Amino acid sequence: MAAKKIFISYSRRDTEYVSSLVEALRKQGFEVWFDKNIRTGTDWDDTIESELKKADAIVLILSQTSVASENVKDEISYAIGLDKPVNPIKIEECDVPMRLARKQFVDFTAMGHEAGFERLVNDLKQTLKLAEENKSVPKGSFKPPIANINSVPQKKSKKIVPYLIGGLITIVLFIILILNFTDDSSTDQINNSNETVVQQQTKNSDSQNEINGLNLKKVVYTKDGEKPAGYFENVGDNVWMERSVENDAKYRFIETKRDEWFVYLSDDSRDINLYIDLYRNGIYMSTTEGEEPILWYAIIATE
Structure with missing residues (x-):
């Protein structure tokens, strides 16, 4: 699969989770960029703008902090203005902004993180017209940090x-x-x-x-x-x-x-x-x- 450039829009609080996601996407053949890659001293806004222009698709991480982040809102507004495809994924329960509620998002909280990742990869292939790359995603391709899995409580119910x-x-x-x-x-x-x-x-x-x-x-x-x-x-x-x-x-x-x-x-x-x-x-x-x-x-x- 030819490398396609993916821009990750996320909240800093979710950095550990996003780092695991980026690693898993790269193993699937995507070229992934997120702002952890910005070098010290580089103008932040100019770099973000440049990377958004070069991106083939945007993956938006929906979490309680990201939906309230002005930086994330600015990134998505700019991406939509550039007519870039946006693929949101919800990693924990949160209020999805009105502008994004109309978009189909992958709900990791309902599907589970492993099945959600498989769905995200397939959606990205379809978005980027890579449907011919129909190899299944191997089990265990994405294992998020346990401490960052905030979607549902893991306690077992006796009921x-x-x-x-x-x-x-x-x-x-x-x-x-x-x-x-x-x-x-x-x-x-x-x-x-x-x-x-x-x-x-x-x-x-x-x-x-x-x-x-x-x-x-x-x-x-x-x-x-x-x-x-x-x-x-x-x-x-x-x-x-x-x-x-x-x-x-x-x-x-x-x-x-x-x-x-x-x-x-x-x-x-x-x-x-x-x-x-x-x-x-x-x-x-x-x-x-x-x-x-x-x-x-x-x-x-x-x-």
């Missing part, structure tokens, strides 16, 4: 344990129920339900490229990677229902926000957050106390 136990019990009971129901009509009913979902999956495959987080209405998921196990459906007024393949209602969720790649759902009664990730084709779960998101289901069809 998740009952749900895991309950889920295992539900699976066992479901297997017993299937084994006991040998009646032909019951078997036909289950098969017909599965066939209906599979038909919906086939129907959706033709329009898969047109579906994104902004128009998503339904996702079918699997637990074993093959057969449909259930689905989530938007039933209106920001309400989503999780149903089994037999159309039995399981849980109710409230949609809190959505963007091009994600739909965020919440169930306050069980202290659970879900997000539907169309980038990685998975449904991820965490608790409302900041539990690190884990893959809950794999997505096999969307509408």
Whole structure:
């Protein structure tokens, strides 16, 4: 991949984090510049202006201090004025400025830092018209300093344990129920339900490229990677229902926000957050106390 010049706009408080990010981007073949490179005695504003003009793309670090930094605001305003592509990444919870809220940003706080880095690299390749460089980003390519991971608390919540136990019990009971129901009509009913979902999956495959987080209405998921196990459906007024393949209602969720790649759902009664990730084709779960998101289901069809 031919080297492309990337300018990093960030707050000084995030220097340690940014240094790790710069190193990881350079290993992916990008030429990266950030103001730690400015030599003593060099005129600061002139150097920043010169480097912004030479940059092929800007990576903006969104954090609590950067969104309040006048220097960062000046850099981004100047870059936008030069019609430079800006790729924001959010590394911790913060209020995104109005001017940047309209831009699609990579949310490291939701995706995790490793998956977020992979998404950033792929976005930069697309922005810089390097889509032919489609090599996957190796696992562990980006490991930020632990002390600087401010996106979510890392404490483990005991509240998740009952749900895991309950889920295992539900699976066992479901297997017993299937084994006991040998009646032909019951078997036909289950098969017909599965066939209906599979038909919906086939129907959706033709329009898969047109579906994104902004128009998503339904996702079918699997637990074993093959057969449909259930689905989530938007039933209106920001309400989503999780149903089994037999159309039995399981849980109710409230949609809190959505963007091009994600739909965020919440169930306050069980202290659970879900997000539907169309980038990685998975449904991820965490608790409302900041539990690190884990893959809950794999997505096999969307509408």
